[in-house]
Amino acid sequence: MVKIAPSLLSCDFTKLQEEVKKLEESGVDYLHFDVMDGQFVPNISFGLPILEQLRQITHLPIDSHLMIANPEVFVGQFADAGSDIITVHLEATPHIHRVLQMIRQHDKKAGVTINPGTNVNLLDPILSEVDLVLVMTVNPGFGGQSFIEGMLEKISYLDDYRKANGLSYEIEVDGGVNAETAALCRERGADVLVAGSYFFKHDDYHEPVRRLRGE
Numbered sequence: 300m301v302k303i304a305p306s307l308l309s310c311d312f313t314k315l316q317e318e319v320k321k322l323e324e325s326g327v328d329y330l331h332f333d334v335m336d337g338q339f340v341p342n343i344s345f346g347l348p349i350l351e352q353l354r355q356i357t358h359l360p361i362d363s364h365l366m367i368a369n370p371e372v373f374v375g376q377f378a379d380a381g382s383d384i385i386t387v388h389l390e391a392t393p394h395i396h397r398v399l400q401m402i403r404q405h406d407k408k409a410g411v412t413i414n415p416g417t418n419v420n421l422l423d424p425i426l427s428e429v430d431l432v433l434v435m436t437v438n439p440g441f442g443g444q445s446f447i448e449g450m451l452e453k454i455s456y457l458d459d460y461r462k463a464n465g466l467s468y469e470i471e472v473d474g475g476v477n478a479e480t481a482a483l484c485r486e487r488g489a490d491v492l493v494a495g496s497y498f499f500k501h502d503d504y505h506e507p508v509r510r511l512r513g514e
């Protein structure tokens with residue numbers, strides 16, 4: 300069954316503790332935590348102090364998506380603050396292999412992601428080093444954008460590649476995911492679906508969980 304990772308970017312931060320409780324009760328699998336630095340992406344979101352507090356109020360795995368330049372400077376702090384999975388952008392560092400090693404040295408799951416304009420083949424040399432590959436289906440920086448269908452072939456490529464090479468990384472999809480686009484992602488082999496604006500427009504979070512899983 301596909302895993303569901305709501306993007307907290309779209310939740311109501313004035314009621315964070317209530318939101319987290321509702322998410323736990325609805326059966327979501329990960330909490331997706333979008334970190335934006337105003338440099339790698341043209342927006343600023345939240346960072347370490349919020350992550351530390353989030354860690355204190357949930358046992359759900361925290362899936363940190365670092366949209367920050369030079370992530371090697373910060374991955375240690377994001378590990379210590381309570382992330383379970385740390386995903387970095389290939390485009391954000393000249394040292395992607397080293398950053399992934401650093402994440403694993405902190406006993407965290409290492410993820411890599413690419414912008415829509417980046418060729419998926421560029422990931423080949425590091426696919427044996429990752430626990431998760433995140434396919435961006437919007438340009439990172441904002442919630443509420445439309446799903447770019449041309450990215451679906453990256454999911455198929457990554458699914459074929461792991462089967463052909465005996466690898467077991469998870470394939471996660473992020474950006475513009477709703478009930479319809481979720482079905483397209485599941486067909487291509489996606490394992491984890493991130494959803495922000497679609498998810499949080501519902502009052503009862505059981506509903507988007509069911510719909511995104513195609514139940």
Ligand SMILES: O=C(CO)[C@@H](O)[C@H](O)COP(=O)(O)O
Binds near residue numbers: 306439494495
């Ligand atoms: O990383 C990002 C955006 O950069 C995402 O995680 C979004 O927050 C997803 O939001 P929706 O596209 O589902 O509204």
Ligand SMILES: [Co+2]
Binds near residue numbers: 331332364493
């Ligand atoms: Co994200």
